[in-house]
Amino acid sequence: MAWRRHLPALASAAAGINEASDAWDAVSGSLCDADGWPLDDKVYGDGKVKRDADAWKHAEVFLDHGPEVLAGVRAAADGPDYVEGPISDDLRRLRGIDTTLLRAEELRHEWDGVMALMDGSQPSVLHLYQERAEEHRNTEGWHYAHELSYQGPALVRIGELLAHRADTERPAQTERARVALTRSPHNTPAASPASPSVPPAPHPPAPGQSR
Template structure:
């Protein structure tokens, strides 16, 4: 997730430097190439997380239900929903990419315009959902930290003074 943040920060710096005050790029072609690189870099940064993402979400959702109410951030439920929706959409887009890739001519291999253009389009479609993970993914870590710090429901409650000591004081 920190790699994604670095990519986004670098993009923001590039965009600020290469657009006018209204946000229009000075050079559409160069700006488009850089956006395409941002999309590809963000996809690559998410790839190691992709296969464990559902497990991470399920774990966070379970942890959230077991946390003491006073330790829960109200935004966490929303953020987990955003992450789940983004992951669902990323899975759909991945399936569409596999179909599109399989429909390419046999001469379309990585490094050829047909392949690279199709992949760039896939990355562009995926970027906003990957950005959701970069933006809201820290909630998974926050929930896990809160769960580790929360008192265990298995820990014994503080012992009450035995009734006979209280009665002896009277």
């Protein structure tokens, strides 16, 4: 279960996305009038830009480690886990995570391509276009980050439970193997080989008989 080493990073990333969302929700209402229109377009826009940037930073952690954890979780989960039990609901929440990760990875790839085209530009121009490109990527990426805000915690919970279950079952399996080994006929102590019989001593010749 090498994938389990990524669970802390994914848990932190999921929390980071939710923190970015909660921080924006806490102030966005106060930036609008009674009809929901921004009181100051720039202030409102800057707030969304920050939210999107913070969320995308954490979404990229899922792009780096999520596929490996997802594959490991699916390999470790049993059929009954999908029907009932403590992770059945979370497993259902993962049904769309493949699409989320795929689309987000495509977005990151597109942004990398844009930055490659800008390579060699004047520093002042590069900085301007890079800032705009990042803002566009983060705005597009907010949708995927939002999806991961509830798919991600589900993946982490499943991974933690399956890892704990494996740790719990391993000692029992080891003990069963030990008991089976001790009962194996190959491990029954062999009987000590019988001592070779000592031939009887020859009878002494009768008196008066020649040897």
